[in-house]
Amino acid sequence: MSAAVSPPADxxxxxxxxxxxxxxxxRVAKTFGDRGEVQALEAVTFDVRRGEFVSLLGPSGCxxxxxxxxxxxxxxxxxxxxxxxxxxxxxxxxxxxxxxxxTHNMLPWLDVEHNLRLAAEVRGMPKRELDPRIDELLAxxxxxxxxxxxxxxxxxxxxxxxxxxxxxxxxxxxxxLDEPFGALxxxxxxxxxxxxxxxxxxxxxxxxxxxxxxxxxxxLSDRVLxxxxxxxxxxxxxxxxxxxxxxxxxxxxxxxxxxxxxxNDLMGVR
Amino acid sequence: MFALLAVAxxxxxxxxxxxxxxxxxxxxxxxxxxASRAVLFRESWITTLEIVQGFGWAMVAGVALAMAIHAxxxxxxxxxxxxxxxQGLPKIALAPLMVVWVGxxxxxxxxxxxxxxxxxxxxxxxxxxxxxxxxxxEHFRAIRASRSTTFRRLHVPSALPAVIDGAKTxxxxxxxxxxxGEFVGSEAGLGHxxxxxxxxxxxxxxxxxxxxxxxxAGVLYLVVELAGRRVWWRAL
Numbered sequence: 001m002s003a004a005v006s007p008p009a010d011x012x013x014x015x016x017x018x019x020x021x022x023x024x025x026x027r028v029a030k031t032f033g034d035r036g037e038v039q040a041l042e043a044v045t046f047d048v049r050r051g052e053f054v055s056l057l058g059p060s061g062c063x064x065x066x067x068x069x070x071x072x073x074x075x076x077x078x079x080x081x082x083x084x085x086x087x088x089x090x091x092x093x094x095x096x097x098x099x100x101x102x103t104h105n106m107l108p109w110l111d112v113e114h115n116l117r118l119a120a121e122v123r124g125m126p127k128r129e130l131d132p133r134i135d136e137l138l139a140x141x142x143x144x145x146x147x148x149x150x151x152x153x154x155x156x157x158x159x160x161x162x163x164x165x166x167x168x169x170x171x172x173x174x175x176x177l178d179e180p181f182g183a184l185x186x187x188x189x190x191x192x193x194x195x196x197x198x199x200x201x202x203x204x205x206x207x208x209x210x211x212x213x214x215x216x217x218x219x220l221s222d223r224v225l226x227x228x229x230x231x232x233x234x235x236x237x238x239x240x241x242x243x244x245x246x247x248x249x250x251x252x253x254x255x256x257x258x259x260x261x262x263x264n265d266l267m268g269v270r
Numbered sequence: 271m272f273a274l275l276a277v278a279x280x281x282x283x284x285x286x287x288x289x290x291x292x293x294x295x296x297x298x299x300x301x302x303x304x305a306s307r308a309v310l311f312r313e314s315w316i317t318t319l320e321i322v323q324g325f326g327w328a329m330v331a332g333v334a335l336a337m338a339i340h341a342x343x344x345x346x347x348x349x350x351x352x353x354x355x356x357q358g359l360p361k362i363a364l365a366p367l368m369v370v371w372v373g374x375x376x377x378x379x380x381x382x383x384x385x386x387x388x389x390x391x392x393x394x395x396x397x398x399x400x401x402x403x404x405x406x407x408e409h410f411r412a413i414r415a416s417r418s419t420t421f422r423r424l425h426v427p428s429a430l431p432a433v434i435d436g437a438k439t440x441x442x443x444x445x446x447x448x449x450x451g452e453f454v455g456s457e458a459g460l461g462h463x464x465x466x467x468x469x470x471x472x473x474x475x476x477x478x479x480x481x482x483x484x485x486x487a488g489v490l491y492l493v494v495e496l497a498g499r500r501v502w503w504r505a506l
Contacts, residue, residue: 074411093414105409108503109427119413122423150503170413 021084022174022206023048023071028081030066040066041077042231053200053207055217057263058227064210065178067232071208072099072176085174095123098172100180104163106151112162113138113147120169130169137165140199157181157188161195168199175200177209190248193220197246214263218256219246226266236266294474303478309463314482317448317459320376321490324383325444329437331384332391339392340399340425357389361447365454379451379459386447387440394436398429431504434494441494445487460486 030041040063048054056064069075071083073093083090085097098119106115116137120130138144141161151159160181167175180196181189197220200207211217217224218240226236240259242250250256276296282288283295290298303310335353339345364385368378402425410420452461460483467475498504 072412074408093412095414099409099412101405101409101412103403103405105406107406107424107427118423122410122413122415122419167413 019049019051021047022050022052022086023208024082024084025067025071026082026084028067028070028083029078030063030070030075031078039231041070042233043081044233046225046234046237048206048208050206051204053209053220053222055209055211055221055224056227057211057214057217057224057267058232059229059267060212062227062229063232064212064227067227068099068176068178068208068210072097074099095170096173097176098167098170098174099176100164100167100178102179102182104151104156104159105166106159106163108151111148111150112143112154115151115162116143116165116169119166123170125170133169133171137169140202141165141195155188156184157192160184161192164196164199168203171203173205175205175207177207179211180209182211189216194247196220197244201245214260214267215251218242218259218263219251224263226263238263238266291471291473294477298474299477299481302472302474303481306475306478310478310482313458313460313463313479314486316376317379317452317461317483318486318490320379320448320451320459321383321441321444321486323380324385324447325387325437325441325490327380327384328387328391328440328444332388332436332440333395333433336392336395336399339396353389353392361385362450365450368451369455374455374457376459378454379448379456379461382451383444383447386450387444390439390443391433391436394432394434394439395429398432398436399425401432402428427503430501434498434501434504437494438491438498441491442487445483445490449483 024047026045027043028041028045029039029043032038032040044067046054056067058064066075070077070081071085071090073090077083085094088094106112107118110118113134116134117130120133138147141164143158143162143165146154146158146162151162154162160183164180181192184192193216209217209220221240224238224240225234226238227233228235238259242253242255242259279293279296283293294302335349339350361382365378365382368381368385372378372381406424406428407420410424415423448459449461449464452459453465456462460479463479464476464483467473467479
């Protein structure tokens with residue numbers, strides 16, 4: 001076994017390892033079609049600790065998005081599997097969980113501020129609690145100047161940021177991200193990933209990110225779960241022991257490079 | 271364009287010596303329209319009210335029915351085929367029946383306008399409701415929006431542009447419906463005036479009435495168009 005999967009050495013990761021489990025996935029399988037023709041997931045089992053940033057990495061069509069939707073409670077898994085989120089058996093969408101999808105979630109007829117408010121309003125958050133939070137989010141996401149702009153007036157990056165903001169306004173303990181920046185150009189994507197890390201470090205949510213980008217997974221995560229081709233299952237876990245806070249310089253370190261190469265090997269890229 | 275058409279009409283009649291009972295010159299038509307303006311406006315108002323009421327009911331019933339069809343699989347299998355089958359019926363043929371059922375007065379005209387306008391409203395609304403982005407529907411599920419919240423805050427605004435399109439098709443049809451209703455049997459309205467002018471050989475008055483019909487139709491369409499501009503996200 002290579003050095004990349006050896007036990008974590010630094011203090012930060014050790015402390016992390018002792019934290020309680022936030023998400024527990026046990027033998028979760030999923031077949032599509034009336035007669036179970038297509039097996040998308042095959043008995044997936046993994047844990048995510050509280051405050052941990054975990055990536056699900058796999059080739060397209062490996063069922064990683066389906067797995068995320070099952071964890072979110074949006075899609076039912078086959079009988080026999082079990083999911084616990086924050087200690088509760090998870091059968092439906094829960095108030096502790098926020099989900100951001102690849103396509104932005106903004107309503108074209110609402111301006112940025114009202115889009116940011118949407119999810120929280122729907123969940124019945126009182127106005128006096130929501131107002132200061134929106135102001136804060138607009139500042140954090142650098143969208144203050146676009147408070148009254150409509151989605152079609154924004155760049156793709158700003159739309160995705162506002163989409164993330166709408167979910168952050170819920171203050172979810174668990175954040176599930178399905179390639180939230182997948183549709184953006186590489187430059188914007190890198191920029192947003194750095195912002196995402198900053199926000200995560202401040203708010204300390206538990207994050208599960210679905211991605212097919214190896215450098216992205218390495219840069220963001222505490223741990224990467226590598227999934228196989230369909231039927232998807234987790235074939236390897238890789239602890240990412242890069243020190244935090246991470247920034248662009250992190251990507252130039254030898255450790256970053258060797259982790260990327262190691263994950264490339266695991267995914268069969270030569 | 272209108273001016274060109276007006277000049278062409280005037281000259282055509284003049285050059286080819288067309289008999290006035292076939293095609294009166296535009297100047298004569300306008301003179302008659304001015305002389306009979308009180309009658310024209312009175313009859314126009316009656317017809318306008320019929321159209322607006324028929325159109326209004328078609329909007330209310332059409333949108334409500336489309337919602338029901340969209341929401342219920344049972345309605346989709348039962349009501350929807352019924353409406354489509356009914357649309358296949360030439361509604362002009364129903365006009366005499368409407369007079370028999372609800373009488374000689376304005377109610378039968380309102381009903382005819384309603385019947386003509388109803389279908390495009392249903393189809394427009396249904397199309398709009400079905401075109402709601404699946405990604406946004408999933409987003410609303412993920413934020414635990416109730417069915418009614420999702421409907422109010424997502425489906426309704428998503429459907430509005432298509433509802434407006436339906437209304438734009440429906441409004442001219444409501445005009446046709448009301449006039450047809452008046453043709454079949456009435457004591458008032460522009461359709462009645464047209465028949466009366468025709469019977470009396472008053473082609474000039476007939477043309478004046480026709481101009482009023484198109485003016486009424488134009489103004490009513492403009493109202494729908496202007497209302498539709500409030501749904502500005504349609505073009506996005």
